[in-house]
Amino acid sequence: MQPDSSTGLNGKGQDLKIVSLISIGQHPASGRARRAEQDGRAVELGMTLAASSSTQNLTVLHAGDSQQAALRSYAGMGLESVRVLQLRESADAVKTLSEYLHKHAPDIILTGVRAESGESSGMMPYLLGESLGWPVVSRIADIVSIKEGVAEILQALPRGQRRALTVRLPFIASVDNAAPEPRQSAFGPANRAFMEQQQCHSEPDTARNGWSIVSARKRPKRLKIVKAKTAADRFKAATAKPQGAGGKIMKNQPAAEQAQAIFDLLLEEGVLR
Amino acid sequence: MSDDHYSEILRRDPRAERIARNRLHALHVAVSVGGQATEVRGPSGLLRKNPHTVGFTGPNGIKRIDRLKGNAVAIKNGRRNAPGSQEALLPLHVIAEPAFTIVVVPDMVGGRLTAHDKDVLGQAHKLARAIEADSNETGVVMVVAFGVCKEENFDKAGVDRLLLLDSAEYEGYCPEQQIAALAQVEVRFKPKYWLFPDSVHGGTDLGSRLAARLGERPVAQAWQVDTKISICRGAGGSVDITRATPRLLMLAEECANPIDESRHEVLPVAWESIPVVSPQLLDKGQVAVDPNAIPLAEAEFILSAGNGINNWDQFHTIAAALGATEGASRVAVDDGYMPRFRQVGASGTWVTARVYLAVGISGAIQHMQGIGQCDKVVTINTDAGCDMVKRADLSVIGDSETVLGELLSLIEMFRQQPHQSQNSVSNSVKNAVENGAKEGAENAA
Ligand SMILES: Cc1cc2nc3c(=O)[nH]c(=O)nc-3n(C[C@H](O)[C@H](O)[C@H](O)COP(=O)(O)OP(=O)(O)OC[C@H]3O[C@@H](n4cnc5c(N)ncnc54)[C@H](O)[C@@H]3O)c2cc1C
Numbered sequence: 001m002q003p004d005s006s007t008g009l010n011g012k013g014q015d016l017k018i019v020s021l022i023s024i025g026q027h028p029a030s031g032r033a034r035r036a037e038q039d040g041r042a043v044e045l046g047m048t049l050a051a052s053s054s055t056q057n058l059t060v061l062h063a064g065d066s067q068q069a070a071l072r073s074y075a076g077m078g079l080e081s082v083r084v085l086q087l088r089e090s091a092d093a094v095k096t097l098s099e100y101l102h103k104h105a106p107d108i109i110l111t112g113v114r115a116e117s118g119e120s121s122g123m124m125p126y127l128l129g130e131s132l133g134w135p136v137v138s139r140i141a142d143i144v145s146i147k148e149g150v151a152e153i154l155q156a157l158p159r160g161q162r163r164a165l166t167v168r169l170p171f172i173a174s175v176d177n178a179a180p181e182p183r184q185s186a187f188g189p190a191n192r193a194f195m196e197q198q199q200c201h202s203e204p205d206t207a208r209n210g211w212s213i214v215s216a217r218k219r220p221k222r223l224k225i226v227k228a229k230t231a232a233d234r235f236k237a238a239t240a241k242p243q244g245a246g247g248k249i250m251k252n253q254p255a256a257e258q259a260q261a262i263f264d265l266l267l268e269e270g271v272l273r
Numbered sequence: 274m275s276d277d278h279y280s281e282i283l284r285r286d287p288r289a290e291r292i293a294r295n296r297l298h299a300l301h302v303a304v305s306v307g308g309q310a311t312e313v314r315g316p317s318g319l320l321r322k323n324p325h326t327v328g329f330t331g332p333n334g335i336k337r338i339d340r341l342k343g344n345a346v347a348i349k350n351g352r353r354n355a356p357g358s359q360e361a362l363l364p365l366h367v368i369a370e371p372a373f374t375i376v377v378v379p380d381m382v383g384g385r386l387t388a389h390d391k392d393v394l395g396q397a398h399k400l401a402r403a404i405e406a407d408s409n410e411t412g413v414v415m416v417v418a419f420g421v422c423k424e425e426n427f428d429k430a431g432v433d434r435l436l437l438l439d440s441a442e443y444e445g446y447c448p449e450q451q452i453a454a455l456a457q458v459e460v461r462f463k464p465k466y467w468l469f470p471d472s473v474h475g476g477t478d479l480g481s482r483l484a485a486r487l488g489e490r491p492v493a494q495a496w497q498v499d500t501k502i503s504i505c506r507g508a509g510g511s512v513d514i515t516r517a518t519p520r521l522l523m524l525a526e527e528c529a530n531p532i533d534e535s536r537h538e539v540l541p542v543a544w545e546s547i548p549v550v551s552p553q554l555l556d557k558g559q560v561a562v563d564p565n566a567i568p569l570a571e572a573e574f575i576l577s578a579g580n581g582i583n584n585w586d587q588f589h590t591i592a593a594a595l596g597a598t599e600g601a602s603r604v605a606v607d608d609g610y611m612p613r614f615r616q617v618g619a620s621g622t623w624v625t626a627r628v629y630l631a632v633g634i635s636g637a638i639q640h641m642q643g644i645g646q647c648d649k650v651v652t653i654n655t656d657a658g659c660d661m662v663k664r665a666d667l668s669v670i671g672d673s674e675t676v677l678g679e680l681l682s683l684i685e686m687f688r689q690q691p692h693q694s695q696n697s698v699s700n701s702v703k704n705a706v707e708n709g710a711k712e713g714a715e716n717a718a
Contacts, residue, residue, distance in 0.1 A: 026509060116509040121493035121523075122477060126485035135449075135553040138478045154560065155446075158473045160567035163446060164557035171553075207490060211516045216506060219496060222527050227534075231340075247650075247666035251657055258669040259679030262630070262651055263687070265667055266595070268423075269649060270383060271574040271628045272687065273559060273596060
């Protein structure tokens with residue numbers, strides 16, 4: 001992003017307060033705990049935003065177990081400390097987090113889109129947004145600027161597209177994989193970083209008790225079912241070339257008219273912008 | 274002993290057999306063919322088929338045996354039927370007094386139902402049928418569609434009721450307004466289930482927002498769902514979670530088979546006004562990205578060049594003017610006009626573009642394999658008989674350089690005038706959809 005002079009200030013002229021929420025990631029192949037891809041990007045984005053203001057206003061926050069080694073790999077990105085709200089494993093993190101965030105009232109909360117472990121439903125930013133009453137921006141790729149309490153955001157769309165949005169502070173954003181890659185994590189700083197623990201009252205997540213969790217089964221591939229009644233139809237279905245229903249053919253019109261037809265179709269499909 | 278015991282005994286009639294063997298006998302036809310079945314019990318009890326009795330004499334006097342058992346398409350006047358006339362009308366699924374509603378909120382990428390949306394609709398009907406079996410109540414599947422709509426086949430996709438919200442406040446990205454509308458739907462219909470496609474096209478976003486608003490705990494990435502339990506992927510897709518089915522579901526791709534054996538009513542839902550919320554998220558429109566930086570496999574709009582391109586400078590200019598990602602056939606790549614990573618097809622990239630504009634490409638099967646997933650194919654070619662023309666939705670027969678030149682001047686004109694009236698096309702489509710819905714209603718009555 002392009003840091004500009006007023007980026008580091010929120011609308012009230014105070015320094016921006018940013019919170020990046022982190023979770024324990026899981027390597028897709030080995031299953032080892034690691035720095036989660038999207039959460040790493042959330043920290044990276046938070047660090048770039050914080051760097052453009054004078055004081056360090058980035059809090060990296062985790063709700064769970066402070067002994068997790070993977071938390072250190074976030075700290076290794078150059079953080080002095082990581083704040084951990086100590087919770088039991090079965091606890092519901094949303095309530096604790098929303099209480100904490102309500103009390104500390106940051107300007108921007110950054111999260112990943114989906115956790116790499118646990119339920120990974122992607123509901124965390126929305127639940128926080130609902131309980132704090134803040135707008136939620138999903139799948140952002142970058143925060144372009146923050147001026148007079150209004151942030152200009154690039155949202156990642158499928159097929160590599162981007163959408164520009166503006167939103168007034170404070171807000172919650174989930175960070176997409178399209179955001180800048182997180183910087184490398186260094187071992188020394190990771191070990192030196194301070195884990196600020198905070199004991200929290202937690203309520204267990206009872207809804208999960210009835211769930212059964214097994215490692216993922218391979219999903220059956222969908223078969224192409226041919227509902228032909230006769231052998232001739234089946235033969236045709238198996239051998240016929242895939243063909244459209246017979247499109248429009250323009251043969252003898254002048255080139256200008258033909259080009260106009262193509263142009264109209266492109267316009268109607270909305271690919272001409 | 275009973276009578277039927279006697280009837281099991283095979284009795285031979287030597288005279289009849291003799292006549293049947295002798296084709297010159299005066300009574301031969303009456304005994305062997307006339308009135309007799311084609312399958313006869315032989316003297317030893319074996320089933321014998323008489324090939325002289327099967328079949329019929331064809332139009333040119335040659336005997337034909339019909340092995341399709343009467344399932345063949347009837348041939349009238351010795352000519353093939355005109356294509357299309359033999360397409361059977363699927364049965365219409367009518368529900369006058371629904372006892373419950375299942376709401377589906379499809380992605381409608383580009384104003385049309387996606388394959389994922391159709392899977393979700395299939396899942397909705399599966400749930401409706403399961404409830405029907407349990408409680409003997411019939412319900413409807415209602416679709417809530419936002420924004421401009423170009424879909425014409427709602428009836429074949431399984432839409433019983435359609436709530437189309439396409440006024441100005443639903444244009445662009447407006448999740449807050451959409452949630453306000455969905456909250457009203459919740460109040461009025463009390464849907465049995467809310468189904469969303471779990472996709473990056475907005476289904477996940479909207480579903481999560483509604484779940485947070487309604488206080489439901491949804492399942493995400495659910496891939497096997499019935500009324501009691503759902504199986505969904507968790508922990509980044511590495512585990513399966515089996516849990517009780519909640520009211521709000523975000524479904525993975527291929528969760529169920531799409532509807533293909535019935536038509537549905539597509540009755541429009543009458544709707545009073547929905548409060549217009551003042552949004553906190555403001556859509557500033559899509560940002561122009563360099564189309565050639567998008568990976569070919571993901572690109573939405575591809576302009577592809579083949580052996581029929583002579584003026585390559587013009588081709589690159591027009592690709593830039595259109596904002597299209599460039600693609601190429603293998604010949605264009607082999608000849609050195611395009612880099613290898615631009616090649617589309619079996620040995621190149623399988624593309625998923627919504628609109629594929631093929632210029633001077635003949636449509637060899639290796640190339641066609643690569644564009645199997647494209648929605649709309651447009652082609653410019655000098656040869657009206659080539660395979661690409663057969664596949665294309667719009668084919669222009671002419672020299673590529675001239676047509677592209679005309680297209681370029683049209684685009685330049687379009688770029689100069691300020692954007693306006695982009696919805697002029699969509700209005701006519703909307704009318705068409707409404708008319709279709711009316712017809713459906715009349716059929717139902
Ligand atoms: C193992 C194998 C793998 C292959 N893999 C691929 C692959 O991945 N992708 C691929 O594309 N091909 C592949 N091919 C090659 C493929 O079989 C065809 O040879 C190739 O696709 C043809 O390219 P083309 O349509 O551009 O050229 P042509 O077949 O030469 O077609 C040119 C077309 O342009 C038209 N034309 C000519 N002049 C003009 C003009 N002035 N204006 C308008 N139209 C004009 C002609 O009518 C013709 O239809 C593969 C082949 C093999 C054997």
